[in-house]
Amino acid sequence: MSNVALHMRKLVGTKHPLLKTARGMVFDGNHNLQMKGLFVMLISKAAGPSPQDDFAHEEMVSGVYPNQRSLAEIMEIIHTSYLIHKGVVNLDSVLPEDGPISDMEFGNKMAVLSGDYLLASACRGLAKLGNPKVVEEVASCIADMMTAEFTNFTDPDGKDTISQTCQGFSDWLTQTYFSFGSLLAKSCQSAMRLAGHSDQFKNMAFTFGENVSYAEQLAKDIKSFTNYDESSGLSLTSAPVLLYRERVPAQEYENLEKLWQQGPANYQKIVSLISKSGAISQCKELLAQYRDKAISSLECYSDSEAKSALVNMVTAVSYVR
Amino acid sequence: MAAPGVSCRVFFRTLKTLRRNRSALNTVQEFTNRTTNGSSEISLNNDSLIRRLHSRPSSFQLTCYHKHCDNQHNHDRHHRHQCHIPSRLATSGSSISFSTKSNAWHLVPSSRTLTTSPLYFSKVTPSSMADIDPYTLVESDMKDLAPDICKVLEIDVPKLEYMTQYYFGRGKAFRPMVCLLMAKVCNNHLNTGEIVLESQRNVAMVAEMLHTASLVHDDVIDAADERRGLESLNKKYGQRQSILAGNYILSKATMLLAQIGNPQIISILSTVIEDIISGEFMQLGSKEDENERFQHYLKKTYKKTASLIANTCKAVAVMSDVEETLVEAAYEYGRNLGMSFQLVDDVLDFVASQQAMGKPTDADLKLGLANAPVLFAAMEHKELQPMIMRRFSEEGDVEYARAMVEKTDGVKQTMMLATRHSEEAVKTLSKFSSCSAREALARVSQILLQREK
Numbered sequence: 001m002s003n004v005a006l007h008m009r010k011l012v013g014t015k016h017p018l019l020k021t022a023r024g025m026v027f028d029g030n031h032n033l034q035m036k037g038l039f040v041m042l043i044s045k046a047a048g049p050s051p052q053d054d055f056a057h058e059e060m061v062s063g064v065y066p067n068q069r070s071l072a073e074i075m076e077i078i079h080t081s082y083l084i085h086k087g088v089v090n091l092d093s094v095l096p097e098d099g100p101i102s103d104m105e106f107g108n109k110m111a112v113l114s115g116d117y118l119l120a121s122a123c124r125g126l127a128k129l130g131n132p133k134v135v136e137e138v139a140s141c142i143a144d145m146m147t148a149e150f151t152n153f154t155d156p157d158g159k160d161t162i163s164q165t166c167q168g169f170s171d172w173l174t175q176t177y178f179s180f181g182s183l184l185a186k187s188c189q190s191a192m193r194l195a196g197h198s199d200q201f202k203n204m205a206f207t208f209g210e211n212v213s214y215a216e217q218l219a220k221d222i223k224s225f226t227n228y229d230e231s232s233g234l235s236l237t238s239a240p241v242l243l244y245r246e247r248v249p250a251q252e253y254e255n256l257e258k259l260w261q262q263g264p265a266n267y268q269k270i271v272s273l274i275s276k277s278g279a280i281s282q283c284k285e286l287l288a289q290y291r292d293k294a295i296s297s298l299e300c301y302s303d304s305e306a307k308s309a310l311v312n313m314v315t316a317v318s319y320v321r
Numbered sequence: 322m323a324a325p326g327v328s329c330r331v332f333f334r335t336l337k338t339l340r341r342n343r344s345a346l347n348t349v350q351e352f353t354n355r356t357t358n359g360s361s362e363i364s365l366n367n368d369s370l371i372r373r374l375h376s377r378p379s380s381f382q383l384t385c386y387h388k389h390c391d392n393q394h395n396h397d398r399h400h401r402h403q404c405h406i407p408s409r410l411a412t413s414g415s416s417i418s419f420s421t422k423s424n425a426w427h428l429v430p431s432s433r434t435l436t437t438s439p440l441y442f443s444k445v446t447p448s449s450m451a452d453i454d455p456y457t458l459v460e461s462d463m464k465d466l467a468p469d470i471c472k473v474l475e476i477d478v479p480k481l482e483y484m485t486q487y488y489f490g491r492g493k494a495f496r497p498m499v500c501l502l503m504a505k506v507c508n509n510h511l512n513t514g515e516i517v518l519e520s521q522r523n524v525a526m527v528a529e530m531l532h533t534a535s536l537v538h539d540d541v542i543d544a545a546d547e548r549r550g551l552e553s554l555n556k557k558y559g560q561r562q563s564i565l566a567g568n569y570i571l572s573k574a575t576m577l578l579a580q581i582g583n584p585q586i587i588s589i590l591s592t593v594i595e596d597i598i599s600g601e602f603m604q605l606g607s608k609e610d611e612n613e614r615f616q617h618y619l620k621k622t623y624k625k626t627a628s629l630i631a632n633t634c635k636a637v638a639v640m641s642d643v644e645e646t647l648v649e650a651a652y653e654y655g656r657n658l659g660m661s662f663q664l665v666d667d668v669l670d671f672v673a674s675q676q677a678m679g680k681p682t683d684a685d686l687k688l689g690l691a692n693a694p695v696l697f698a699a700m701e702h703k704e705l706q707p708m709i710m711r712r713f714s715e716e717g718d719v720e721y722a723r724a725m726v727e728k729t730d731g732v733k734q735t736m737m738l739a740t741r742h743s744e745e746a747v748k749t750l751s752k753f754s755s756c757s758a759r760e761a762l763a764r765v766s767q768i769l770l771q772r773e774k
Contacts, residue, residue, distance in 0.1 A: 085568060088541070090559030108560055109542050113601060116538060119568065120598040123575065127584070127591035135587055136579035142572035143476075146565045150481035156562050 036079060037072040039212065039313065040187050043205055044068040045306035046298065050196040063306065067129050068191045074125040074138065075187045081118035082145050086158060087111050093157050134190045141183040148178035153237050160237040168246045172239050176217045177210065185209030204297045208310075211294035215318040218287040222320045225280055228271045236260060239286075244279040284320060291318040455761035455768070459501040462517050462525070466497055470526050473573050484554060484566040485573075488533050491549040496532050496630060497525035499658065499765060503634045503651055505758035506750070507641035515758055520581045521637045527590060528633040530574035535597050537567035542601070543688055586636050593632045600624030604690060609710070615696055619660070626666075627659025650752040654762065657746035661769050664739035667692035668732050669773070671723070686719045693738065694731035695722055701729050736770070743770055 045063040059065060088111045094104050119142075126135045148154075153175045155161045177185075188205035221238035228234070235241070236257070245253045256273060259266040274280060294314050301307050456463065467490030474485045504521035508514065540548055541555045541563050548554075555563040571594070578590055603621040608614040634655030638648040670685050671694055685692045689712030691699070699705035702725050708718045726732060743766040750759050 085564050086561075088561045088564045090561050092559060105544065112538055112541055112564055113598070113605075115564070116598045116601070119571065120595045123591045123594045126575075127588045130584040130588075132579045132582045132584060132587060136576050139572045139575035139579060143569055143576070146569040146572065147476060147478055147481060149562065149565045150478045150484075156559050158561060 035313070035317070036184050036187070037076045039184060039209065039310070040072040040075060040191050041069065042306045042310045042313070043188050043208065043298075044072075044191045044195065046301045046304055046310060047192060047195065047197055047201055047205070048301075048304075051198070052196055065195055067131075067194050070125055070129060071134070071138075071187060071191055071194060074122050074129075075183060077118050077122045077125070078138070078142060078145075079183060081115040081122065082142075084111050084115040084118070086149070088115075090157055129194065131194060134193055137186045137190050137193075141186050144178045144182035148175060151175060151178070160235045162236050162242075166242075166245075169239065169242050172237070172242045173214065175237070176214055180217060181210050181213035184213050200300060204300045207297040208294050211290045211297065212314055212317070215287055215290040215294060215314065218283055218290065219318045219320050222280060222283050222287065225271050225274060226321060228268070234260075234267050234270060239283050240274050240279045243282050244274045244277050247277050247279060247282075287318055287320065291315070455502060455765045456498060458758055458761045459498060459505070459517070462501050462522055463494060463498060466494060466522075466526060466529065470530060473526070473530075473577055474570065480558075480562075481566060481569060484558060484562065485570050487551070487554060488536065488549055489529070491551060492529075492533075494529060495662075496528040496633065499630060499655065499762070500525040500528050500633045500637055502758045502762050502765070503654070504637040504641065506753050506756065506762060507638045507643045507647065507651065509756040509758060510643055510647065510753045511641060513641070515756060518640060520583070520586075521640050523577055523581055524586065524590075524633055524636045524640070527574045527578050528629060530570055530577070531590075531593060531597070532629060534567045534570040534574065537563055537570065539601070541567075543684075545684075583640070585639060589632050589636045589639065593629050596624040596628035596632075600626075600628070611700065611706070614691075614709070618691070618693065618696055622660060622663045623656065626663040627656045630659035630662070631655035647752055650749045653749040654746050657742040657749070658766055658769065661739045661742035661746065661766060664693055664735050664742065665769055665772065667694055668735050668739070670694075671726055671732055683719065683723065686713055686722055689713050693735040694726045697731035697734040698722070698725045698729040740770060743767065 041064055044065065048063070049060060050065075053059070061069070088108050089104055091101060091105060091108070094101055122138075126138055129135070149158065151171075151174075152165055153160065153162065153171070185206045186209070188209035189202050192202040192205045218239055221235075221240060224234060224238060225240050241256075244256070256270060259270055259273075291314055295311055298307055298310060470489050471486045474482065474489075476482050476485075501517055501522065504517045504525075505515045508516060508518070508521075536548060537554055539545070540553045541560045544555070545553050546556045553563075554566065558566075578587055581587075600621050600623075603617065603624060606617075608617045631652050632655070635648055635652040638651035643651075667685065670683065670692060686695070691709040691713075695705065695709065699709060705722060705725055708715075708722060711718070713719050713722060746766040747763045750763055753759055
């Protein structure tokens with residue numbers, strides 16, 4: 001793991017303090033977001049050397065090709081730049097308590113520049129991989145993540161909202177795929193491509209990445225209800241709310257929305273409403289399904305330490321009480 | 322996810338330290354210094370340069386050395402070279418010449434004096450080239466360029482689609498035009514006719530997309546309200562989604578580039594993306610030392626503007642499969658053209674009217690940027706230097722700097738430098754066999770000097 005961090009620094013190629021800030025940002029205390037990179041590294045290791053490669057032992061470092069390692073780093077860099085750019089604020093929406101407008105403007109400048117800087121590093125890294133198909137796949141992840149910010153799940157300021165056109169849980173799946181799933185799924189797939197593995201390996205790696213993302217996000221959403229505390233807050237776009245909306249008459253959902261708009265004082269009430277409706281247990285069922293799908297997609301790889309590590313990680317990220 | 326404001330606050334803190342600690346900015350420069358693979362830079366010995374400018378304009382000489390990874394002359398960047406014209410340029414052995422008056426390639430009479438206003442240039446119309454409009458030659462390829470780019474950007478999310486397609490078809494499309502002409506020149510050189518390959522046209526599209534994406538981000542950074550005669554995206558939709566839309570354009574451009582399927586082309590264009598952003602970082606800082614400051618400016622100009630033009634020219638040359646020296650010539654043409662383009666832009670910042678530019682004039686000064694005319698003026702009026710260092714932040718700084726530029730011949734000197742680059746650009750074209758596209762490219766470098774917007 002520390003290796004990824006080390007290489008990431010090398011790839012970015014500078015001791016610039018902004019980078020340190022960026023890294024501090026991605027560590028949120030609970031989840032080290034470099035976990036995504038670890039998934040890519042482990043699935044590369046689980047898949048093993050390329051079938052056509054007779055000199056794999058000389059090239060591979062602890063079971064992973066150098067370019068697969070680079071890919072994992074690039075993925076982390078892209079994700080970090082996405083987080084930074086998401087943090088750009090609309091100056092018209094800045095409230096007086098946020099701080100002086102000139103400071104916010106300056107913060108924006110820095111967010112834009114450092115995010116761009118990381119993106120440029122990612123582009124250079126991608127170009128170095130020398131595989132146009134991989135460049136295309138990974139670039140399309142960036143497009144997907146940007147798309148996620150323009151759907152009816154977020155308002156222009158990046159706050160969670162739900163528009164009337166929402167289709168329910170299927171929209172949640174699309175949104176989760178665009179914002180998190182696409183990057184992990186396509187990176188896992190590209191890692192297979194870089195080693196010259198079969199189409200079956202590529203498809204399975206994609207399925208793995210996709211389902212892990214759903215399971216991980218579902219677990220997070222469920223936890224925000226089961227371990228509710230005042231500080232963490234709720235989101236109207238979380239899976240339990242969307243499932244609740246599908247389960248109850250329109251009238252009841254409107255009541256919930258009204259409660260939500262009245263502010264955090266009512267959140268405890270919302271939590272109990274949703275728990276009673278059975279939406280949470282439905283979420284848990286879905287979570288188990290996605291988790292099992294992710295684990296079964298690993299069946300194509302022969303048993304190894306890397307494979308059991310992947311299974312353990314999937315189990316850990318999708319664990320809810 | 323963390324609240325959107327949080328990261329900004331974190332960044333603000335970082336930047337405070339960054340401002341205090343100038344060495345941090347130097348780190349960025351060191352980084353940019355290291356990435357010189359495939360790029361060249363110009364080094365000007367300012368003192369001697371200025372002396373020459375004032376005494377004998379015809380002997381204006383420019384040190385122009387190239388730094389490549391594989392270059393056996395490993396120039397020390399701090400070492401001041403005696404001014405010289407590289408032999409490559411002295412012995413062009415071509416039909417292109419500047420001295421004969423009747424020559425169609427005749428650009429600027431050597432005896433001519435430059436005035437402060439580029440309006441002057443519009444009166445100079447060398448007879449045989451007056452009616453060549455470079456755009457007409459590539460009209461068939463240019464016609465659907467913007468619609469095709471819009472097709473690449475299509476997506477089933479209306480707001481994103483609208484925002485990303487917003488600027489296309491509104492600008493001059495200067496970069497794709499140069500790129501397409503260069504493609505024709507290269508293809509013609511190998512007797513494959515003056516057609517443009519599909520992949521070369523894609524590079525032209527990528528060039529315009531990368532440029533537009535960088536404009537979208539620039540406008541947020543510079544808080545610009547207008548662009549290409551339209552209300553800017555950040556003004557209309559806020560900073561946040563503008564940035565994200567810019568990223569979307571970038572990623573679609575990268576995808577289009579990847580679909581060409583040539584790792585070398587991907588590599589060439591990825592340096593452009595890097596250069597643009599490191600140019601942006603360089604713009605944040607300035608140098609104390611007078612000489613270094615001008616070099617810093619030139620390097621910034623290369624990274625921010627010339628790199629895109631130079632490397633797209635190089636990319637289309639690589640695709641047409643011309644020999645290595647011609648790839649290099651294509652790159653050199655683009656680099657000189659790009660430098661000239663930006664220098665003229667700097668001049669226009671002072672002299673053009675707001676209406677013609679589609680953006681307010683004096684914009685650079687107001688943003689705290691010292692562009693070429695100011696830097697030239699500061700060589701005579703040392704009192705400008707502290708103003709440059711404080712980025713014209715105090716009241717009256719902008720007005721004073723403007724007055725000094727008008728008083729000195731900062732604009733004139735900048736135009737001379739731009740003219741010099743234009744001439745270099747035309748010279749490099751002599752390596753290609755003659756065709757109408759080559760003539761058009763030479764004309765482009767001339768039009769640049771005459772443009773009013």
